[in-house]
Amino acid sequence: MPNRPGRPPRVTISDVSTAAGVSAATVSRVLNGTARVDASLVDRVQEAVASLGYRPNAAAQGLARGEWGTIGVLVPDLANPYFPDVLKAVSAVARSHGRRMMVMESDEDPAAEHDLVEDLMRCCDGVLLCSPRMSRAELAELAGRKHPMVLFNRIVPGLAVPSISVDFHGGMTAVCGHLAQLGHRRAAYLSGPSASWANAERLRAFESARAFGVEVEVVECGATSEAGYDAVAGVLAGDVTAILGYNDLVALGALARMRELGIAVPAAYSVVGFDDISLERVAHSNLTTVSVPRDELGRRAGELLEQLLVNGDDAEPTYLPMRLQVRDTSGPPPR
């Protein structure tokens, strides 16, 4: 690092070594505990380090060691309340293994995703990828890079990449079962991004639901509360008695609109969310929903990557279970 004006004069390992009257190798050994060093030298080195305020340059270490000490995480949307918990867990795991965490956001743009992953690969030991939309082909191409990578929040059959996700299908099935038992026969689903894996998984659940006498009509919506707010009016005209949101945001948006319209929930309609985002924590909210173990997802994904980094362990795709949270917005249909 050339001394740029205004920056502190960089102090390097050789500054320390001359100050301490030892070789750079010894300094390195002391700092990394790589080998036994005479106690007196250790002292001198530590003094020099302290007085010069020396900190090893991470890039140089990375280059020499062949490891960056960093993992990368790519998420579609940092502002989505789904991810902070995940990132927090990933960060903790990474740190516990002495690694830093680089974070990137694709802004839901599949085109950008590819480049960002490539960029992460240039500067991270491993990559944690959450990519709901990326095509199988592109994923396979990235996997072919043989760069350590773990896919989370999505499972791609046949893809040779360690993956961990959530049993969205099972979660939505639980929702349908809950409604069926309450006596509902027809529901509307405010659908999320149609290209997303997570949405497809939810949709699959509606087929089994039909077997239990519950018919779910799918309505294009989106993934935000605004989308839910806007979309809900359209389904009230029909004969449904329950409204399922792609996620909690959508359901809450719908709820807000329904409240404005003076519609009683759950008396007139049941409303069910999906994900159980911080609402309980934030608002002791009473939305019936299914919860995803976000911190466990982050933790497991991080550990999976660490395993991959250390042992090259591969592993079977894992689905974390969701849990139905029956609260106040679901009840028997009217009449």
Next chain:
Amino acid sequence: MPNRPGRPPRVTISDVSTAAGVSAATVSRVLNGTARVDASLVDRVQEAVASLGYRPNAAAQGLARGEWGTIGVLVPDLANPYFPDVLKAVSAVARSHGRRMMVMESDEDPAAEHDLVEDLMRCCDGVLLCSPRMSRAELAELAGRKHPMVLFNRIVPGLAVPSISVDFHGGMTAVCGHLAQLGHRRAAYLSGPSASWANAERLRAFESARAFGVEVEVVECGATSEAGYDAVAGVLAGDVTAILGYNDLVALGALARMRELGIAVPAAYSVVGFDDISLERVAHSNLTTVSVPRDELGRRAGELLEQLLVNGDDAEPTYLPMRLQVRDTSGPPPR
């Protein structure tokens, strides 16, 4: 990077150069557009790059260039709904300047903060620091490192570090004024972490409020909805007619508890939050609160750092204004 087993054989710039029959320097020039290169060579290089799947090693680039192309952000708690928007904005700014974003979390632990900042300095061109608790002395010590750093969400008088924050004092003053005009005379403040700057700023506002006939009693609480939930019962015994939360989480926790207790809001008590976290977005919630421009905070902080990095620009501390959001939980006091 030595070829670790199971990893892809690393392809380096010299692999490309031999494949293309040119020198490494030329490859570098082509890739970085550093100088004119004969069109035919450009083609050959690009072909070689593509066919070998070459990507420059970021650590090596960083070492050679003296820049990591990375900025670091340290926040106290990733799961706090305050930060995602900030990070999102920072990430966008960083990317727009061709930099990556490293994220670390101190877990509200002032001891850890110091080490983490140091670590960030070893691997980032600049650091964005949100440290509500760190002592002035420690901050000054870090500032003395002369490593580009911007403090956000806090202003420390006399500290020679570019800082950007939010006018918490003004925000809380607005809250008090609002309540005063509604006719409230006594309120309780569910206080946040007493060591935090942001809390101190809020407290200062209560002094001016007294001049307007509003007396605010301060109650230890915390920063979470659970804390608000637990603390609120204690203040209902007194003669206050309004309850102010350290932040929205606290206020919402309090609200939830009050709802359980069957207390009417705002008829019996007004409740006011602080921060205006995603609630409107998440729940079309109706908490009266004051909003902080989180994305602007992130954006400005990012730009400030970029300025610092590029021109060494210093700047006066900036306070972003808050805006009072009068919604449904505040009204005139009973009687």
Next chain:
DNA sequence: CTGTTAGCGCCTTCAG
């Protein structure tokens, strides 16, 4: 135990 010697992969002068 310690110092010396080579790189790690890339960029950037400096000649040509």
Next chain:
DNA sequence: CTGAAGGCGCTAACAG
């Protein structure tokens, strides 16, 4: 316009 040479800061053999 291009190649050769040196160095960024650190670590990892390799000899003593």
